[in-house]
Each structure stands twice: as C-alpha cells, then as structure tokens.
Amino acid sequence: MELTSITPLILTYNEAANIDRTLGRLTWAERVVVVDSYSDDATIDIATSYDNTELLQREFDDHTSQWSYGLDQVDTDWVLSLDADYQVTPAFVEEVHSLEPPPTLAGYRANFTYCVYGRPLRGTLYPPRVVLFRNERARYVQDGHTQRLSVDGDVSELNTKLKHDDRKPLTQWLDNQRRYARLEAEKLTQADDVGVTDRLRKTDVLAPLLTPLYCLFIQGLILDGWAGWHYTLQRTYAELLLALVRVDARLRDDSDPTREGTA
The missing domain is CATH 3.90.550.10 (Spore Coat Polysaccharide Biosynthesis Protein SpsA; Chain A)
Structure with missing residues (x-):
C-alpha cells in the first residue's frame, strides 16, 4: 500500500x-x-x-x-x-x-x-x-x-x-469519566442485546468487584508495579462510577411519587 x-x-x-x-x-x-x-x-x-x-x-x-x-x-x-x-x-x-x-x-x-x-x-x-x-x-x-x-x-x-499513552492530567481524566458514565448508563438502559462485559455492568455489582481482580491477576498487571496499579485503579473507578450512576437513577425512580401513582 x-x-x-x-x-x-x-x-x-x-x-x-x-x-x-x-x-x-x-x-x-x-x-x-x-x-x-x-x-x-x-x-x-x-x-x-x-x-x-x-x-x-x-x-x-x-x-x-x-x-x-x-x-x-x-x-x-x-x-x-x-x-x-x-x-x-x-x-x-x-x-x-x-x-x-x-x-x-x-x-x-x-x-x-x-x-x-x-x-x-x-x-x-x-x-x-x-x-x-x-x-x-x-x-x-x-x-x-x-x-x-x-x-x-x-x-x-x-x-x-x-x-x-495518554498523559493528560488526572483531573482532566476524572472530569471526562463523569460525562462518560452518564452516557454509558444511558446506553446500558436502552440496550437489550449486549456482550459479556455489559451484562456484568448491568448487574451494577459484578463489574466493580471483578475489574481489579481481572486486571491485577488475569492480565498480570500486579507485575507491572505502580503503572499496573494506576491502570487498575482507573478502570475500577470508571466501573464504580458507572454503577453509582445507575443505582442512583434507580433509587430516584423508586422514590418518585408520580411513578407510584401510575403503577
């Protein structure tokens, strides 16, 4: 070519x-x-x-x-x-x-x-x-x-x-994750046919728990020192934030009196 x-x-x-x-x-x-x-x-x-x-x-x-x-x-x-x-x-x-x-x-x-x-x-x-x-x-x-x-x-x-190799400041990464979590939560809510990763995310429990284990021990990042820990913490934070956004939305819906009246 x-x-x-x-x-x-x-x-x-x-x-x-x-x-x-x-x-x-x-x-x-x-x-x-x-x-x-x-x-x-x-x-x-x-x-x-x-x-x-x-x-x-x-x-x-x-x-x-x-x-x-x-x-x-x-x-x-x-x-x-x-x-x-x-x-x-x-x-x-x-x-x-x-x-x-x-x-x-x-x-x-x-x-x-x-x-x-x-x-x-x-x-x-x-x-x-x-x-x-x-x-x-x-x-x-x-x-x-x-x-x-x-x-x-x-x-x-x-x-x-x-x-x-993303070297933007961590503060910028954290700001982006808040926006990403909202958009990913909307995607998961609307999606029916999803892969294994998104099925774990839709439990709102398993993805945050399994991500650090998978990164550190299955991917072997525990052997990469602080760089491996940095990546593992980033991915775990992203999954925790996504789960929190989804759980918060569910609790808000459950506490909405207008929904009770239409049930």
Whole structure:
C-alpha cells in the first residue's frame, strides 16, 4: 500500500500533553487532518508547527459528528483514524506499507500496547479497533460515550500494535469519566442485546468487584508495579462510577411519587 494513499485523521481537545508525540510519528504522511474542538491549551500551536498537518476547528457536539466531519475532509482512499494519544511505531508503518489489500477488504484492525506515562503494560482492557479503512466504505455511529466505526466489507488484522499513552492530567481524566458514565448508563438502559462485559455492568455489582481482580491477576498487571496499579485503579473507578450512576437513577425512580401513582 502506498503511504500517499493514506491520510491520518485525529480529533483533539486540549491534547497538549499528547499531540506532539503523536504527530511526531506521522511525518511520513503527506497530509494529516486534525479536527480540533477549540482547544484552549497549546494543542493548536503544537499541531500547526508540523508542515504536513492541516488543523480544522469545529464546535464539539458528539464524537460521531466530529469524526464524520473529519472523514469529509479526507481526499485519499484510505484513512488512518487515530486518537490524539495513539503513537504509530516505525514497525507499524512498515507493515502498512507492505500491505496489498484486495478490493473486498474494507479495513484493518489493530491491537494496542497500553502505556502509563511511557511504561508499557503487559495487558489491558482496551479493545482492538479498526484504525485503517477505506474512506468510502466506513462511517461512524454513536456508541455510549464514544463512537463505533461501521465498516462495509471485510476487515483483516494487523500484526503490529499501536501504542496508547495518554498523559493528560488526572483531573482532566476524572472530569471526562463523569460525562462518560452518564452516557454509558444511558446506553446500558436502552440496550437489550449486549456482550459479556455489559451484562456484568448491568448487574451494577459484578463489574466493580471483578475489574481489579481481572486486571491485577488475569492480565498480570500486579507485575507491572505502580503503572499496573494506576491502570487498575482507573478502570475500577470508571466501573464504580458507572454503577453509582445507575443505582442512583434507580433509587430516584423508586422514590418518585408520580411513578407510584401510575403503577
């Protein structure tokens, strides 16, 4: 696959802690599209310091609309969709360059090495994601607090992992989790056909209890020192917050006198 046929696409909002490391590994691309939601930190200055980067700004409404807007700005056949805290390795670029996708293939899925302040973990709950795809054969749909890529065609697996290394301040992560928990709670309430993880979450008990055990002992993060504990505590906090939002909503509904009158 010719690298000139690929446009990396990135969304940003106050990603000064990450975006330089991400863009610094994309200098092989002729054009990188960054869609920014009016950051008020150094994100814009960093992004525009790269000659191959085109920064566009759009007021954020939801992830699906933001990504879809970004796809509309891409004029190459292939899109490399990256979060602002993903790092592309030289081995990844080499593998992509060696690809010879048949016409029926619509995209490629990548796994991730999760890093905590640059320290790679031996395991993660972070799911694989379709990151490289034909622009005309894929579109984003909203899925809870984030987005899901709907691909029309076959998807193959990449052998080389991307790095996920988010170094934004913990306070920013905590603020985001409150919003994510509300959106995930709405998704779970509306969903009937869910996978194993969401079935555990719908119990409002099992996911917060099992997450630290799974991270530390099944994934082996107890062997990764403080970085492993940091990740485990983050994931446990996220599950606890989601359970709390759902239980709080249930108790509020149970105490609503108008509901008693309509029962």
